[in-house]
Amino acid sequence: MTIATAHARPNIALIKYWGKRDEVLMLPQTGSLSMTLDILPTTTTVELTPAHEVDTFILGGTTASQVETERVTRFLDLVRELAGSTTRATVRSRNEAPTAAGMASSAAGFAALAAAASAAYGLELDSRALSRLARRGSGSAARSVIDGFAVWHAGVDDETSFAEAVEAPPMRLVSVAVNAPRKKVSSRDAMRHTALTSPFHSAWVDSTARDLEEMQAACRAQDFTRIGELTESNALRMHAVTQSAQPAIRYLLPESIAVFNAVQELRDGGLEAYATADAGPHVFVLSQPEDASAVSDALASLGEVRIAGPGLGVRIEGQGTS
């Protein structure tokens, strides 16, 4: 194959990844657990261009920056190494999620790039190998390879650090996009800074490892209440540890806190909902499917709301010779 297109969607972690133990292999300090969403897809086409001396990266119809293109080239180098190729490529990617605003666009982006590039270069990778490859582009991308709910095993080396599907009860995530500017600190820099400077980081790592065990047990038991409690407390701890770095990193804005408060009030009123947020100000609210509309209506005055269900992992949508 010399051209291939893949679709992937973002995922939101219910148990978060925040810290690497190996920055080259992209091994996390803890495992994490996520829901791949059925909204905001990324579509990526990789076309081999034997006549070119460099890779080209077109993002949303515009030539990407040098920094973005270098990151894609480093990732394509891994694929070329696996395929025994030196051929350059043109990558065209379209993203429905707001890039760099805490909507997990790098997860969908690198899951789609891993699938499209491996197909274009003629590799046949199973889901585990694709998850390991996507991880090298962006850690959370390992999880967007997988349908529905995924656990990313921290692992001890390249072979053992991959995501796979887990059973979970039916759930929805209501995204509440608050009005916010583009974020200033990337997740990658922020997690490194947190690990280096927060006196609480080791407590974060220890407690997240325990949270993941408990979350997997709650998923097996189909215990929505426990899943929700763990989701919200793990997210708040992640934001606490970033704020305990020196200097502090704050992703949550007053508008985000208002959503966490409103969710608490919904619970107090008998509507079961739990909030989480990634490295940005937007909030995602976990509910049972039958409650999602009520949760969404109740939060609509606080941001742009959208209900997401569990979505498909990465898929190749077309391939051939150009």
Ligand code: 2P0
């Ligand atoms: C997560 N996040 O588990 C956590 C929670 C954001 C907050 O994974 O350096 O883009 O590329 O591996 O995956 C975002 O970080 O970072 C992330 P890299 P990534 O979803």
